[in-house]
Amino acid sequence: xxxxxxxxxxxxxxxxxxxxxxxxxxxxxxxxxxxxxxxxxxxxxxxxxxxxxxxxxxxxxxxxxxxxxxxxxxxxxxxxxxxxxxxxxxxxxxxxxxxxxxxxxxxxxxxxxxxxxxxxxxxxxxxxxxxxxxxxxxxxxxxxxxxxxxxxxxxxxxxxxxxxxxxxxxxxxxxxxxxxxxxxxxxxxxxxxxxxxxxxxxxxxxxxxxxxxxxxxxxxxxxxxxxxxxxxxxxxxxxxxxxxxxxxxxxxxxxxxxxxxxxxxxxxxxxxxxxx
Amino acid sequence: xxxxxxxxxxxxxxxxxxxxxxxxxxxxxxxxxxxxxxxxxxxxxxxxxxxxxxxxxxxxxxxxxxxxxxxxxxxxxxxxxxxxxxxxxxxxxxxxxxxxxxxxxxxxxxxxxxxxxxxxxxxxxxxxxxxxxxxxxxxxxxxxxxxxxxxxxxxxxxxxxxxxxxxxxxxxxxxxxxxxxxxxxxxxxxxxxxxxxxxxxxxxxxxxxxxxxxxxxxxxxxxxxxxxxxxxxxxxxxxxxxxxxxx
Amino acid sequence: xxxxxxxxxxxxxxxxxxxxxxxxxxxxxxxxxxxxxxxxxxxxxxxxxxxxxxxxxxxxxxxxxxxxxxxxxxxxxxxxxxxxxxxxxxxxxxxxxxxxxxxxxxxxxxxxxxxxxxxxxxxxxxxxxxxxxxxxxxxxxxxxxxxxxxxxxxxxxxxxxxxxxxxxxxxxxxxxxxxxxxxxxxxxxxxxxxxxxxxxxxxxxxxxxxxxxxxxxxxxxxxxxxxxxxxxxxxxxxxxxxxxxxxxxxxxxxxxxxxxxxxxxxxxxxxxxxxxxxxxxxx
Numbered sequence: 081x082x083x084x085x086x087x088x089x090x091x092x093x094x095x096x097x098x099x100x101x102x103x104x105x106x107x108x109x110x111x112x113x114x115x116x117x118x119x120x121x122x123x124x125x126x127x128x129x130x131x132x133x134x135x136x137x138x139x140x141x142x143x144x145x146x147x148x149x150x151x152x153x154x155x156x157x158x159x160x161x162x163x164x165x166x167x168x169x170x171x172x173x174x175x176x177x178x179x180x181x182x183x184x185x186x187x188x189x190x191x192x193x194x195x196x197x198x199x200x201x202x203x204x205x206x207x208x209x210x211x212x213x214x215x216x217x218x219x220x221x222x223x224x225x226x227x228x229x230x231x232x233x234x235x236x237x238x239x240x241x242x243x244x245x246x247x248x249x250x251x252x253x254x255x256x257x258x259x260x261x262x263x264x265x266x267x268x269x270x271x272x273x274x275x276x277x278x279x280x281x282x283x284x285x286x287x288x289x290x291x292x293x294x295x296x297x298x299x300x301x302x303x304x305x306x307x308x309x310x311x312x313x314x315x316x317x318x319x320x321x322x323x324x325x326x327x328x329x330x331x332x333x334x335x336x337x338x339x340x341x342x343x344x345x346x347x348x349x350x351x352x353x354x355x356x
Numbered sequence: 357x358x359x360x361x362x363x364x365x366x367x368x369x370x371x372x373x374x375x376x377x378x379x380x381x382x383x384x385x386x387x388x389x390x391x392x393x394x395x396x397x398x399x400x401x402x403x404x405x406x407x408x409x410x411x412x413x414x415x416x417x418x419x420x421x422x423x424x425x426x427x428x429x430x431x432x433x434x435x436x437x438x439x440x441x442x443x444x445x446x447x448x449x450x451x452x453x454x455x456x457x458x459x460x461x462x463x464x465x466x467x468x469x470x471x472x473x474x475x476x477x478x479x480x481x482x483x484x485x486x487x488x489x490x491x492x493x494x495x496x497x498x499x500x501x502x503x504x505x506x507x508x509x510x511x512x513x514x515x516x517x518x519x520x521x522x523x524x525x526x527x528x529x530x531x532x533x534x535x536x537x538x539x540x541x542x543x544x545x546x547x548x549x550x551x552x553x554x555x556x557x558x559x560x561x562x563x564x565x566x567x568x569x570x571x572x573x574x575x576x577x578x579x580x581x582x583x584x585x586x587x588x589x590x591x592x593x594x595x596x597x598x599x600x601x602x603x
Numbered sequence: 604x605x606x607x608x609x610x611x612x613x614x615x616x617x618x619x620x621x622x623x624x625x626x627x628x629x630x631x632x633x634x635x636x637x638x639x640x641x642x643x644x645x646x647x648x649x650x651x652x653x654x655x656x657x658x659x660x661x662x663x664x665x666x667x668x669x670x671x672x673x674x675x676x677x678x679x680x681x682x683x684x685x686x687x688x689x690x691x692x693x694x695x696x697x698x699x700x701x702x703x704x705x706x707x708x709x710x711x712x713x714x715x716x717x718x719x720x721x722x723x724x725x726x727x728x729x730x731x732x733x734x735x736x737x738x739x740x741x742x743x744x745x746x747x748x749x750x751x752x753x754x755x756x757x758x759x760x761x762x763x764x765x766x767x768x769x770x771x772x773x774x775x776x777x778x779x780x781x782x783x784x785x786x787x788x789x790x791x792x793x794x795x796x797x798x799x800x801x802x803x804x805x806x807x808x809x810x811x812x813x814x815x816x817x818x819x820x821x822x823x824x825x826x827x828x829x830x831x832x833x834x835x836x837x838x839x840x841x842x843x844x845x846x847x848x849x850x851x852x853x854x855x856x857x858x859x860x861x862x863x864x865x866x867x868x869x870x871x872x873x874x875x876x877x878x879x880x881x882x883x884x885x886x
Contacts, residue, residue: 114696115692115693115696116693118693118694118695118696119695120645120693120695120696120698120699121644121645121648121695121698121699123699124645124648124649124699124702125648128801168812168866169639169642169644171642171644171645171695172639172644172808172811172812174644174645175644175645175647175648175804175808176805176808176809176812176859176862178648178804179648179801179802179804179805179808179809179855179859180855180856180859182801182802182852182855183802183805183851183852183853183855183856183859184852184856186802186848186849186851186852187848187849187852187853187856204710277652277706278703278706278707280699280700280702280703281703281707284696284699284700284703285699285700285703285704287696288692288696288697288699288700289700291691291692291696292691292692322711322714323714324710324711324714325710327707327710328706328707328708328709328710328711329707329711330707331703331704331706331707331708331710332704332707332708332711334700334703334704334707335700335701335703335704335705335707335708336704338700338704342689342691345691349373410770410771412770412771426771427768427771427772428767428768428771429768430765430767430768436640436763436764436765438815439640439763439764440815440818440819440820440821440823440824441760441764441820441821442819442820445820445821446764449757449760449761449764449765449772450772452757452758452760452761452772452773452774453772453773453774454773457754457755457757457758458754485819485820501772505772
């Protein structure tokens, strides 16, 4: 990859690149779990549900990170509670909680969805949105997730192995709750860079691509992290060139890489004698 | 009772990807009114054989001749317990393929579904939610679905797994009656001891290892069927299979 | 008391909105039951965002946005169908890839200076702006979806209950999945004008979950789904009129409130006995 010197000389581009560097380990650790345990919808849900919280926080004078954390934490806790009670499939519960959060946001601030310059930035990310505060938030998120992973990763891998993601989830264990919370934290951290609607571009798509080739959880994590880093940085440059929201650029790039990787793996499968 | 051939397989093979057959070279003839146990290790091709008989494999070689409709009876553990259907609805599903989509099912098919539930001893539970039935009752409801579809050949996938002993006996006696009526019952199973209660046994491990009467099975045949998975017990021919459930 | 119900009806906008929601609910409720049974909540939620490229291209080309929305939804449904069919990664991760890429592509397209409307407006729309021609189009589309649901009922039931046996019983798993996603796209097209892009899934999932909680059999479940979706739509319009909140949000909250009440734990034995609907079914 050729890094053009001029965009990287700009302070906001440096900050954005630093943010991607902070997000890539999150994409590695959590992306693997998201793909293996079918938590993609939860990831999307917790990211998008945070959006009204962020919109409401501004005028109300609440720090956005705090509002986002409250909504994200509430989302994860409510989903875990619904899972414990049973009777509702996890994907249905995720969808209902997401809509409930969005509808509540729309009632609290009836102009939430109407317009305002901030909306597109929150939905699709912005290069200019990343300041020192966002970087600190990203670093805190990384420390939190890394701590949770250090304690629980073994339990995640073990329990994810024999748990199908669809259908009513079994009783939610402490390690699983920690996983949901970690994903919520990571999704909130990613919103500044890629936007609430496109959190999956950094947390799910690279891991899904790596899944096509990975033979073990460690390989999956390494592949997801490297792809997130490469796609994130390239996406930033594209966004800068096109004057586009970085989330959109990373998403399209990630989709294209996945499509190519899928085609490649299909061809490798067809070739007789290859990859037994 | 007439003893005409109901299932004839010649050089039957196939699998899910081209060039990589899961089963190869199966040759067997099953007369009408016979029960057959299909033995083999996990991944040995028991389910693939059933898919081949149903003509649902992407890749198939050889020939199969089957007299009469075939029905597949899956493991109950894989069924949907939260699905909003009664036992009668499940039986009725056996007739869905007969009517074109724009025609109502009609009285005759509903009567046949009730009759099928009676045949398996579930008439009392016809209105009960499928998910509220016990494992054995669910298995019988799925057998009723096959009967409602007028199946002459039934392929049962591990019908006794997750089913308690009395229910298993009940299912076995239903299968015995179906055989008396001249139907063919193929049962895939892990249970070598139980296989002795069938008219014939087919041992599959990628290839056909054995086809014949159960009392002709030797420890050598079992070893070739199960490879390293088998543990022999002292005292003449008794053996158990170490099961690996990998999904 | 009665005035509360009658007064809003003097307003033509409200009358049209009510009619639109009855039409949308009659389709979205039963379809929601199938969506929940097939575990396609993620697809239902995401397909509505994925129509973005279609909307933007329609705005660029100057053709009616409705046609762009329809094309965008069809493309999204096709992508999700393709994504769900592959086995290399889980279906939900594949849906995430497809939807993320489509939303991103729409956003990039919207950067073109020729796009007349802002992205936010394309995504969120105006719930109460339903014209008479929209109503006629919605009604025709709704009728088609209901007919397809009735015609495909047995195929959908076979695959949802037992996908491994569906083919031998005369069904088709790929056929069912394709039918479901096609009908999902059509239903979102009907309901999106009333609820807005981000909230449209409420009138699918909430009635579906409500119906499956209250009914032990498929036929009653589809009826309960339709009833609760229509109920949520009508109640939402009244709430929106009197409380002066956005109609889409009011409808979504009503749908979820109905679902929450239905989900409340009820004292019933696991086997035998049963609640009223079940006893009614059995009779």
